Every structure is written in C-alpha cells, then in structure tokens.
Amino acid sequence: MKALIRVNTYHATKPQPLRNVPIYTPSIIAVQSGRKILKWHDDALTFNKKNWLVIPANQQLTFVNEPHQAQFNSVQISFLSPPSEGIMSAIDNHNHKYNHNLQHIERPLIATDTALDFVFSQLIAIVKQKLSIEVQQHYLNGFYQQLLEIGALHLLFPASTLSMREKVSRYLSTNPADHHSIETTCKHFATSKATLTRHLAKEDALFRDVLAEVRMLHGLSLMQQYSYTQLELALRCGYQSESRFGQRFHQQFGITPKQYMKTVMKPTMRNIA
Template identity: 50%
Template sequence: MTPLVKIERFYGQKSQPLRNVPVYTPSIIAVTSGVKALLWQGETLVFDPNHWLLASSTQALTFVNEPYQSKFQSIQLSFLSPPSEWVLKLHAKSEISDSTFLSSPSLKVNDSLNFAFLQLIAMSEQSLSSAVQQCYLDAFYLQLNEQGALSRLFEGDFLSLREKVSRYLSADPAANHTIDNTCSHFAMSQATFMRHLSKEGTSFRVILAEVRMLCAIGIMQSISARNAVPLSQLELAIRCGYQSESRFSQRFKTQFGISLKQYMKTISD
C-alpha cells in the first residue's frame, strides 16, 4: 500500500542549532520533550508539547532544539496527500477565517487535535488502502479547519514542481540523478524544467543537494535511535550520493550552519 503520511522522529541530547532546513511536504512538527525555538519573521517562537509547528511546503526553517533533562524529541508528520475536494469546498465555505492566524505557524494543541494526530500515527503503522488512509486524513483536515489552521499547511491546490522533484529525488537520494533523466521523468524539456524551477526560486542542483542533506540527518537520527554503530563520514557521504567526503561535509555545513561532527555530538554521547 502507498503511504499517504510520513512519520519521522528526531532526537537530541544537546542543543541543536540548524538553519535553512527545507520543508518539501506540508508537515506538523510536534515536540514531545524539550522545546524548539524557531526564528520567525525576526522573532523567536517557542514550541513545546502544547504547541505544534505547522509548516507548509514553501518554507525553510531556522531553529534550535533545546533538550529537557538531556532529551529533545519531536515527531514530524508529513502529509503526502492533500485534502479531498469536498474538504476544500467546506474549507472555502467555512465561516472561520484563517487570516488572523497567518502571521504565526504555531497552533495550540487541544484534546481533539491530539486524538486525531495519534490516530494518524497509528494509521501509518497499518497496511491500509489509499482510500481508507484518505478518510483518516480528511477527518484530521476537518479538525484543523475547525481550528482555522488548514490553510497554514496547504497554501495552494496543486503541488509545485519543486515539491514534485523533491519527492522524486527523495525516493533514492544516493542514485546518480542528473537533470537530463529528471527532465525525462517529468516529460519536460530542460529549458522548460529550469524555467519553472527558476520561477519558484530554486534549481535542480539546489533541490538535489537539499534532499541529500535531509537524507543525511535522517540516517544519523535513525542510527542513533537504534543505538547502532555510527557511520564514518565517508560511509554517510556515499549513502547520500556523494563520492567526496570533503564536499559532502562542506555542503552540510553550508546548508545547516553546523558541521557534521557537531551535529553528531548533539544526538549521541
């Protein structure tokens, strides 16, 4: 069955400062231990277990994860399927206006939202058809709509090319992706492909690098969570599609403002 949500868990034992972390799919980040301090329009917003971070697919996040009693933990729930058309129609007719909420990505959690959130996590652990998964998702989207928060996740009705390309590359970040085979996959000429990405403020090379950097964080987090033996920087580089350890390390530091060694130290003793 094709999953319609993606669940990722992030941990930290020391302060984790990260900048320009790209978001490629609408996501909710729920902190379960510690706090996430997000830089937002010149201000610092604090997210704790009582406040979710709602991130649309157009954002890049700069934040510091601060542990509580040597433990930071968060769950990122990414939505791979938008609301059904009937949900969008209800949203359009809703008397609740989202305009008063657009200045902040923070949503105060109540019991109903938390219940629906946990249902989606449980759903992700089952082998359910896409139709059944969509029913669960639409119920959650309706709950968000009642809180006036749905449009903070979904700013448009269609996937941008940036989103489509990132999802395609994310399926196998280590593959030998080229702009030619990617254009072929999307049945677009290279000129049209580049022009569309340029209008969205990005490029193929930038998206590929960002996808691979996110892959690196995911691998390090997964290995740490399993208490497995950490990979060497070269092994990690190869698993993320780089043949040069130095280029990989430099790109990681440029992207996130923290070196690989520094990040590794934040998630393990």
C-alpha cells in the same frame, strides 16, 4: 503499499542549532520533550507539548532544538496527499465564518487540545498498518477536517496545487543516493530540460540546489537512526567525496556532520517511515 504520510522522529541530548532546513512537503512537527525555538521573520516562536509547528511545502526553517533534562524529542508528519476537493473548497467559507480564530494567520503555530492529539496519534498509528490508499485517505481527510474546523488547514495547504519544486523534491527524496541528473528527472516528468529549468526558475530554484537540499535532509535523518561515519553518510546521500559532503552539509545547516552527531542521543527507536 504506498504511504500517504511519512513519519520521522528526531532526538537530541544537546542543543541543536540548525539553519535553512528544507521542508519540501506540508508538515506538522510536534515536540514531545524539550522545546524548539524557531526564527520566524523578526520574531522567535517557541514550540513545546502545547502547540504544533505547521509548515506548508517549500519552506526553509532556522531553529534550535533545546533538550530538557538532556532530552529533546519531536515527531514530524509529512503529508504526501492533499485534502479532498470538497475540503479544499470549504477553506475560504470556513475561514470567513471563524475569522476570530485567524488573528495570527501568518504564524505557523496552532495550540493543541485532546481532539487534535487524538487524530494526530491516529495518523502515526496507521503508518504501522498495511492499509489501502483509500483507507489512508479516509483517515487523512478526517484529520484535515479537524484542522479545517479550527481554521488552521490553510497553514498546511495555502495552495491547492503542487509547485514544481515540491514535485521534484518528492521524486528525488524517494532515493536520494541515486545518480540523479536533470535529464533523468525530465524523463520522469515527461518534460524538456528547458521547461523544467524555467518552471524551477519561476520559483527561484535550481535543480542542483533542490537535489542537494534533499540529500542534506536525508543525511539528518540518517544520523538520527545510527552512528555513521562521515564517509558512510556521504555515500548514502549520493556523494562520492566525504569532504564535499561535509562542506555542503555545513553550508546548508551551519553545523558540521560531526558537530550534529554529538547532539544526537543514541535513539531507542528508529524512524518508522
């Protein structure tokens, strides 16, 4: 059964400084213990149990995950299906009506309340069920409606269409370790190499960089699940060279795989999606 959302959990027992972490699908990150300090332009935003980090697609985040009493835990929901056309078309009208809620429109932060916490928990719960796409979309639209009513849906979906970078990232992320080439990717999208390259260039992206980012993010997720050797990580991320994987990981995140592993607690639960 196709899932319309993806849920990942992240843990740490020591501070995790990470830079340029790619977000290639609209996502909400909820910190459950500890705090996340996000570098946002010239500001530093703090996220804890009382607020969510709401990020649209095609962003790169630089942050530090700071444990409290040796515990940092967060949940990230990635949204793979957009709101219904009716909800999307209502964004402009609703924002005009509730413009008093939009004084911090550019900050990717919304305060939580019991209603938001409830619908968020419902989304996490449906991942564990074998539900049809129609039923999943029903739950999603309810969540989107709740964000719309507080004037925050635009933070998650500022555009109604997917960018080429987002489309390519989603395709590559289904099997990051596969032998992906620009030719096979073009075949999947039924387009030419020149056309794909041109569309990515308009978004300041190169195919090889998009592929590397997807694989590096997959590496982070793997390390949250199990204590792999660096060679095992490299192979599971589509690299034949351990050293090349390590170099690319450090270039992306500003930390080596071994350094990152030292910050990760032995998880009591694995990623559930």
